[in-house]
Structures are given as C-alpha cells and as structure tokens.
Amino acid sequence: xxxxxxxxxLARLNLKPETESELSTQVKNILGYxxxxxxxxxxxxxxxxxxxxxxxxxxxxxxxxxxxxxxxRISARTQxxxxxVPKVIGEGDA
Amino acid sequence: xxxYELVVGIEIHAQLLTKSKLFCACPNRFxxxxxxxxxxxxxxxxxxxxxxxxxxxxxxVKAGLALNCKVNEISxxxxxxxFYPDLPKGYQISQYEMPVCTDGRLDVTDSDGKQRTIRIRxxxxxxxxxxxxxxxxxxxxxxxxxxxxxxxxxxxxEPDFRSVDEVYDFLTQLRRILRxxxxxxxxxxxxxxxxxxxxxxxxxxxxxxxxxVELKNINSFKAARRGIEYEVxxxxxxxxxxxxxxxxxxxxxxxxxESFLMRVKEDAHDYRYFPDPDLPPLKxxxxxxxxxxxxxxxxxxxxxxxxxxxxxxxxxxxxxxxxEFAIIDYFETAARKAGDGKxxxxxxxxxxxxxxxxxxxxxxxxxxxxxxxxxxxLIRTGRISSTIAKKVFELMLTSPNSPxxxxxxxxxxxxxxEKAIAEAVALIISENPEQVRQFLEGKDKVxxxxxxxxxxxMKGKADPAILNRLMKEAVEKSRA
Ligand SMILES: [Zn+2]
Numbered sequence: 001x002x003x004x005x006x007x008x009x010l011a012r013l014n015l016k017p018e019t020e021s022e023l024s025t026q027v028k029n030i031l032g033y034x035x036x037x038x039x040x041x042x043x044x045x046x047x048x049x050x051x052x053x054x055x056x057x058x059x060x061x062x063x064x065x066x067x068x069x070x071x072x073r074i075s076a077r078t079q080x081x082x083x084x085v086p087k088v089i090g091e092g093d094a
Numbered sequence: 095x096x097x098y099e100l101v102v103g104i105e106i107h108a109q110l111l112t113k114s115k116l117f118c119a120c121p122n123r124f125x126x127x128x129x130x131x132x133x134x135x136x137x138x139x140x141x142x143x144x145x146x147x148x149x150x151x152x153x154x155v156k157a158g159l160a161l162n163c164k165v166n167e168i169s170x171x172x173x174x175x176x177f178y179p180d181l182p183k184g185y186q187i188s189q190y191e192m193p194v195c196t197d198g199r200l201d202v203t204d205s206d207g208k209q210r211t212i213r214i215r216x217x218x219x220x221x222x223x224x225x226x227x228x229x230x231x232x233x234x235x236x237x238x239x240x241x242x243x244x245x246x247x248x249x250x251x252e253p254d255f256r257s258v259d260e261v262y263d264f265l266t267q268l269r270r271i272l273r274x275x276x277x278x279x280x281x282x283x284x285x286x287x288x289x290x291x292x293x294x295x296x297x298x299x300x301x302x303x304x305x306x307v308e309l310k311n312i313n314s315f316k317a318a319r320r321g322i323e324y325e326v327x328x329x330x331x332x333x334x335x336x337x338x339x340x341x342x343x344x345x346x347x348x349x350x351x352e353s354f355l356m357r358v359k360e361d362a363h364d365y366r367y368f369p370d371p372d373l374p375p376l377k378x379x380x381x382x383x384x385x386x387x388x389x390x391x392x393x394x395x396x397x398x399x400x401x402x403x404x405x406x407x408x409x410x411x412x413x414x415x416x417x418e419f420a421i422i423d424y425f426e427t428a429a430r431k432a433g434d435g436k437x438x439x440x441x442x443x444x445x446x447x448x449x450x451x452x453x454x455x456x457x458x459x460x461x462x463x464x465x466x467x468x469x470x471x472l473i474r475t476g477r478i479s480s481t482i483a484k485k486v487f488e489l490m491l492t493s494p495n496s497p498x499x500x501x502x503x504x505x506x507x508x509x510x511x512e513k514a515i516a517e518a519v520a521l522i523i524s525e526n527p528e529q530v531r532q533f534l535e536g537k538d539k540v541x542x543x544x545x546x547x548x549x550x551x552m553k554g555k556a557d558p559a560i561l562n563r564l565m566k567e568a569v570e571k572s573r574a
Contacts, residue, residue: 010364012177056374060149062114062121068129071137081128082227082236085179 002027098295098330101303102261102322103253106268107246108278109222109286110153116221116245117144117187128238136243138182143372150219150245151194153277155378155386157247158195158217160271160393165383169194169218171373174365179237180224188248190367193218194376200267204259212264213252222246247278253292253303258322265289265315270394274419282314289318293325295333304329305339309353311346321346324353397422405435414443420456421447424463431467438470445487461490469497481554482506510557512564518551519564523572534573541566 004024008015015023065071068081077084112122118135135142158165172190198214224242226235249268255261269280269287280287289312294304307325312318325344332339341359392400398416401407407415415425421442429438446466450456461469469486472478478486478501489500501507509515522544523530533540545565549556 006364010175010366056145057148057151058114058119058145060113060147061119062123063119063133065120065131065133068127068132071132072129077234079231079236081130082238083129083179084231084234085237086234 002031095334097298098326098333099298100256100258100322100326101253101294101296101306102255103251103292104255104261104264105251105290105292106249106265107288107290108157108249108272108280110150110245110247111276111278112147112149112153112245114147114149115243116147116150116219117243120243122244124240126240128236129240131240132242136182136239138184144187146373146376147245151376151378152386153245153275154194154217154219154247155383156275156390157249157272157277158198159383159387159390160275161195161198161200161214161217161249161268163195163198163214163217165195165378166192167378167380167383168192169376169378171370171376172367173370174220174367176363176365178223179235180226180239180242182224182239182242186221186223187370187373188220188367189218192375194378200264202255202260202263202267204257204263210254210256210260212254212260215250215252217247217249220246220248253294253306258319258326261291261322262315262319265318267394270417270419274394274397275391276419282312285313288312291318291322293322293329294339295326295329305341307339307341307353308343309346310343310356311348313348317346317348320351321353324351328353391419394419401426401435405429405439407435407439411439411443414447415439418456424456424459427463428466428470431464432470432474434470434474437474438467441466441470441487445484449491460492460494461487465490465497472497472501476508476557477501478506478508479554479558482508485554506555508557509552509555510560512560515548515552515556515560516564516568518548518556519561519568522547522551522565523568530569530572533569541569544569 004020004027005015007027072078072081072083075083110122114120115122115131115136118133120131120133120136123131135144155165169189170192171187173185174188174190175185177184193216195217196215198217199211200214201209201211203209222241222244224237224239226237228235251264255264269282272278272287273280278287282289291309291312292306293309294306296302296304307329309321309325312321324346329339343356343358344353345356346353394416398412401415401422402409402412414421416422424446425439425442428442429435432438446456446459446461449461450459469483469490472486473480473483482501486497486500486504486506489504490497493500495503526544526547529540529544533544545558545562548561548565549558552561
C-alpha cells in the first residue's frame with residue numbers, strides 16, 4: 001500500500017483532503033495495471049536494451065555555447081546571467 | 095568504563111577530469127560566466143535525451159581497475175529523484191542496483207605501520223548538480239548551472255576503517271592514485287574531491303555495528319581527521335552517560351571544530367530510485383576494458399619501487415618525489431636526460447621544490463626538466479661547481495637561456511688555468527701569514543680556511559682539485 005499524502009509531499013503537491021480518496025483510487029488503478037503487466041511470464045525475454053550490440057557513446061569533445069543570455073532569459077525571473085528562484089529552506093542536498 | 099572501537103566507512107565523490115559534461119557536449123570547466131556552459135540537455139528542456147560521454151566511463155573504469163575492482167560488463171543508470179533548484183530535471187542520473195565497478199580493495203597503513211585491507215563496495219558514475227548563490231539576494235536564490243551535468247564518480251567503502259590514521263592514509267593514497275591517473279585533480283578545498291564518513295563506535299570485541307552518523311561538509315584532509323575524532327568523543331560521552339545515539343546526518347563546522355545536527359533518520363530522503371528509461375544499460379565490452387587496463391598509467395606504489403631501483407634512490411627520497419605525479423614526471427624527464435638520478439633527485443628535492451613552494455606549481459615552473467638536466471650535466475662534467483650551479487639556477491628562473499649560455503655570458507665556468515689560480519694562492523698566503531704559520535706548526539684544519547679564502551678570491555670558480563694542490567704546495571714551500 002501507499003500513503004497518498006507522502007507521495008504528494010515528495011512531489012511537492014499541496015493535496016486538499018477532499019481530493020485524497022479520489023486520487024488514491026486513481027493511483028491504485030494505475031498500480032493495479034502495472035501489477036497486471038508484471039503477471040506476464042517474461043522469463044524467455046531478454047532484458048531491455050541488452051541485445052543491442054554496441055553502446056552509444058559520445059566523444060569527449062566540448063562545444064562552446066556562447067552567450068548565456070539567450071538561455072537564461074526564458075526563465076520567469078533572472079538576475080544578470082543567473083536564474084532566480086524563490087527561497088528554499090531545509091531541503092535538498094544529495 | 096567500556097572501551098570503544100571506531101568503525102568508519104566512507105563515501106567519496108570525485109569530479110572527473112573530462113573536457114565535456116557527462117550527458118551533453120557543454121564544456122566541463124569552472125570559473126566561467128554563470129550559465130555559459132549550459133544547453134537544453136543540462137537545463138532539462140522538454141524532449142532532450144542524454145548521451146554518455148565515453149571518456150567519463152573510461153576514467154571511471156581506470157580508477158576501478160586501480161582500486162582492484164570488478165568492472166561489470168553491464169551496468170545501469172538510475173534516476174535519483176528529489177526537488178531542489180540546483181537540479182533542473184527533478185532527478186539526478188546516477189546508478190543504483192548495478193554500478194560499473196564492485197568489490198575493490200586498497201591496503202592502508204595505520205600509524206603503527208600495521209597494514210589492513212579496506213574493501214571498496216562500489217564505484218558508480220553520476221552527474222553533479224548546479225550551484226545556488228545566496229549573496230545579495232534576500233527573497234530567493236540565484237542558480238548557476240555550469241556544474242549541472244558534469245561527471246562525478248562515487249566511491250563507497252565497506253565500514254572497514256578502525257582508526258583515523260587508516261582513513262587519512264586511504265584518502266592520501268586515493269587522491270594520489272586519482273591524480274596519477276589524471277582522473278580527478280583531488281582538490282578537497284575546492285570540492286573536486288568530497289568525502290563523507292559514516293562514523294560509529296562499538297564496545298571493543300563486539301561484532302554488531304553501532305548507530306552511525308554521516309558527517310558532511312568535510313573539505314580538507316585535516317577536517318576529515320578532526321571531524322572523525324570529534325565524533326568518537328561525542329558518541330563515547332553520550333554512551334557513557336547512558337544516552338541513546340540516533341542515526342543522523344551531521345555537518346562539520348571547520349571554524350568551531352564541532353559537528354552539528356543536520357537531520358535525523360526519520361527525515362531521510364526518499365529518492366525513489368528507478369532505472370532511467372532515457373538510457374539503455376551501459377555495456378562495456380571486455381576488449382575495451384582490457385585496452386584501458388593496458389594503457390593505464392603506472393600507479394604510485396609500483397612507480398616508487400621502480401624509481402628506487404632505476405635511479406638508486408633511497409626510500410625517503412622516493413617518497414618525496416612520488417608524492418605528486420607532476421613532481422615524479424618532472425624528475426624522471428630530467429634524470430633521464432641528465433644521466434644522473436641521484437644528483438638530479440637532490441636538485442629537484444632541493445632547489446626546484448623550494449622555488450616552487452615560494453609560489454606557483456611545478457607544471458608552470460620556468461625551469462623545465464630539460465634545462466635542469468643541462469644544468470646537472472654541467473655539474474657532472476665539472477664545468478661548474480655546485481655553488482656556481484646554484485647561482486646559474488637563480489638566473490635560469492628569470493632567463494629563458496640554456497644554463498650553458500648563462501655560464502658563458504656571466505663568465506661562471508670553472509677556471510682550471512693554473513697560472514690564474516697560482517696568483518690567487520700567492521695573494522692568500524701573503525695576506526694570511528698567521529694562518530700559514532699555524533698550519534706549519536701542525537694545525538691541519540687551517541688548510542680548509544686557506545683554500546676557502548682562495549675560492550672566494552676566485553669567486554667560486556676555481557677548479558677545487560687544482561686549488562687544493564697549489565695551495566698545499568705553496569704553503570709547504572713557505573716553510574723553507
Ligand atoms: Zn549541456
């Protein structure tokens with residue numbers, strides 16, 4: 001089983017109590033579908049991508065990207081060449 | 095009172111020295127204008143796909159082989175999910191169940207000289223996050239994503255360390271190995287190598303592991319030592335007082351020299367790892383792994399043993415020279431050209447390292463190994479004395495000319511002209527009648543003084559053998 005409030009917290013969603021049971025049912029249905037898929041016998045099927053003969057690598061050749069302004073300005077808020085984000089406290093770090 | 099034993103395992107993050115990022119071609123370079131090294135892939139725009147940088151995998155495999163790991167022919171990328179503004183995708187591409195390297199080991203020595211094996215559980219590849227800046231902003235943070243997507247390797251050891259000295263030796267050796275292999279520059283102060291120890295204590299003689307504390311913000315070798323020592327004391331005091339330890343993450347405060355609580359286990363992140371559907375399993379064929387093994391640079395330990403044999407050096411000298419791959423590279427290039435290992439070693443450990451210490455690095459040192467070799471040759475062939483050689487070396491620091499040309503231009507070559515030396519000897523004898531008398535009365539030591547005065551008169555350039563002979567002859571003659 002799962003805790004819908006915990007999932008909402010991890011997804012940074014503010015879940016209203018009145019939508020809790022409806023969403024729980026929907027998530028349960030999705031998980032049920034995955035469970036149905038898992039019931040299929042795949043013992044004779046090779047794993048995904050494992051039969052692909054050659055790995056796809058990129059050579060270590062850097063490409064200069066030029067002026068960051070073009071990429072930064074699409075953000076909702078910026079300061080100079082930097083993205084601006086609202087304050088985040090006490091979360092994060094890997 | 096119970097006697098406790100320290101149990102430590104460590105996680106090390108090391109930035110890989112590639113030219114481009116792990117999954118896109120943006121330059122992997124620091125100090126640039128913010129967000130200059132970004133593209134739709136590392137900014138996580140919709141519809142982009144990651145493509146693995148071959149060099150990053152090669153460096154990881156190289157490190158894995160050097161640390162005696164098993165290199166898995168199939169490994170898998172996984173998504174580590176968490177929300178933070180330095181992570182544009184909302185997940186970090188890492189590895190979870192199937193890392194590239196497993197089951198390695200490295201032998202460490204503690205302060206008593208005892209050797210023990212530290213097992214390495216795994217080494218995996220992952221991408222780094224960006225950087226948040228808070229200076230000058232009150233209502234939010236500024237984000238620079240130049241570092242986002244650059245390649246990192248994470249090395250995880252088993253909890254096999256039993257003393258702080260072992261941890262210190264491990265980190266020292268690891269840093270040296272990574273630098274020798276040019277996999278990582280190993281700079282803890284600048285964060286290119288970061289270390290997180292898991293620290294617990296248990297009553298000596300017991301098997302069960304104690305409650306562990308993960309220590310973060312360690313940014314020097316010294317901090318690693320102090321941090322672990324601090325935790326041992328803190329945990330011991332708590333247990334002695336009958337208090338219960340909690341599994342928690344603590345930060346190290348370098349200024350206060352104490353650890354502080356960051357979060358307890360209940361608040362631990364739930365990363366919901368799962369295989370990344372954007373990336374197929376990472377397949378490394380055995381031929382490539384073999385090729386990497388064959389082309390891997392000589393490691394610190396075997397290299398030290400070799401240079402002791404090849405150049406007739408002692409252990410202590412070899413230790414100094416092998417402490418950095420740049421120093422040993424410099425030494426070997428110079429020694430081969432000069433044809434004298436011992437003399438070259440003395441020069442590298444003396445004048446060269448002293449001058450480097452005064453400012454700069456050996457890589458940018460103005461006297462390149464071939465010029466040092468020429469200088470050593472001049473000493474070896476008796477063209478200049480070692481005293482004069484130091485003068486020539488000083489001049490080489492600011493002149494691009496060869497030592498030969500400097501000796502020529504400054505008139506510093508050894509004088510073996512007997513007439514010129516005899517003149518100086520005659521002067522010294524007439525200026526020092528008292529010392530000459532003392533020598534003739536049997537005070538042999540005075541000869542050293544007289545020869546020294548003669549050398550001074552010749553500005554250090556007299557052939558010492560000739561000067562010695564002529565001085566003795568002249569003094570003896572004055573007896574009559
Ligand atoms: Zn990029």
